Amino acid sequence: MTDATAAAAPTARSTMTVSDEVAIQISKMNKWYGEFHVLRDINLTVNRGERIVICGPSGSGKSTLIRCINRLEEHQAGKIVVDGTELTSDLKNIDTIRKEVGMCFQHFNLFPHLTILENCTLAPIWVRKTPRREAEETAMHFLEKVKIPDQAHKYPGQLSGGQQQRVAIARSLCMKPRIMLFDEPTSALDPEMIKEVLDTMISLAEEGMTMLCVTHEMGFARQVANRVIFMDQGQIVEQNEPEEFFLNPRSDRTKLFLSQILGH
Numbered sequence: 467m468t469d470a471t472a473a474a475a476p477t478a479r480s481t482m483t484v485s486d487e488v489a490i491q492i493s494k495m496n497k498w499y500g501e502f503h504v505l506r507d508i509n510l511t512v513n514r515g516e517r518i519v520i521c522g523p524s525g526s527g528k529s530t531l532i533r534c535i536n537r538l539e540e541h542q543a544g545k546i547v548v549d550g551t552e553l554t555s556d557l558k559n560i561d562t563i564r565k566e567v568g569m570c571f572q573h574f575n576l577f578p579h580l581t582i583l584e585n586c587t588l589a590p591i592w593v594r595k596t597p598r599r600e601a602e603e604t605a606m607h608f609l610e611k612v613k614i615p616d617q618a619h620k621y622p623g624q625l626s627g628g629q630q631q632r633v634a635i636a637r638s639l640c641m642k643p644r645i646m647l648f649d650e651p652t653s654a655l656d657p658e659m660i661k662e663v664l665d666t667m668i669s670l671a672e673e674g675m676t677m678l679c680v681t682h683e684m685g686f687a688r689q690v691a692n693r694v695i696f697m698d699q700g701q702i703v704e705q706n707e708p709e710e711f712f713l714n715p716r717s718d719r720t721k722l723f724l725s726q727i728l729g730h
């Protein structure tokens with residue numbers, strides 16, 4: 467466990483609930499990049515309010531899986547249903563999916579020439595047709611939530627990496643998603659900034675947000691996740707509650723991975 471996550475939220479897990487309602491259902495999903503079979507028979511059900519951490523070696527397909535869920539990548543076989551809406555190759559339901567699912571990447575992808583407030587209001591105003599004043603009020607609400615309302619009129623280049631990542635999270639929240647996907651949100655940050663981003667994610671989890679996080683922050687997984695998934699070579703090899711996952715990994719591949727990242 468990193469120091470950052472150890473200090474983050476000792477009681478976070480106990481305050482969160484998971485419902486029986488299904489948020490994401492993936493069945494027999496396969497994806498190829500050309501000849502390369504990158505995702506193999508993925509089956510995964512995510513209930514509303516679940517917080518899932520996906521880990522695994524580099525190149526195992528974690529990002530690709532996350533990106534298939536909000537249709538940044540297309541799967542070629544099987545089924546992905548998000549909030550009852552199936553992802554289809556004709557992109558018919560893409561607006562619904564994008565409305566339901568927010569995403570936060572390793573690199574913050576903020577527009578450098580727009581202020582923080584403008585970054586947060588751009589999509590609500592132009593995609594959702596939200597009146598500007600309402601979009602700005604919503605943006606300020608979420609900037610307060612990520613604890614940087616005082617930075618609203620600055621430009622991304624004037625903020626630290628940790629602050630920029632919190633803006634990226636606030637920007638996603640402005641679209642009022644019901645599910646948040648995180649793809650290594652802390653891996654581009656200096657160690658002292660990791661905790662502030664993890665704290666933001668923890669507070670989202672405490673409010674019941676359904677979350678899928680690709681992360682190497684195993685401390686975060688232990689404290690916040692209610693399920694940890696281990697992927698290798700395009701497959702879900704093992705999944706379990708964090709305690710069981712870390713104490714009693716079943717497959718040799720999981721054991722090897724954990725010994726490499728936890729150093730025992």
Ligand SMILES: Nc1ncnc2c1ncn2[C@@H]1O[C@H](COP(=O)(O)OP(=O)(O)OP(=O)(O)O)[C@@H](O)[C@H]1O
Nearest residue numbers: 499500502504522523524525526527528529530531
């Ligand atoms: N657009 C692409 N075209 C071809 N191959 C790709 C593409 N994107 C990813 N890959 C390959 O697919 C495999 C899985 O990549 P992916 O980024 O999903 O892995 P990952 O588990 O997230 O890795 P990391 O932890 O290093 O980010 C890798 O072998 C990668 O080289």
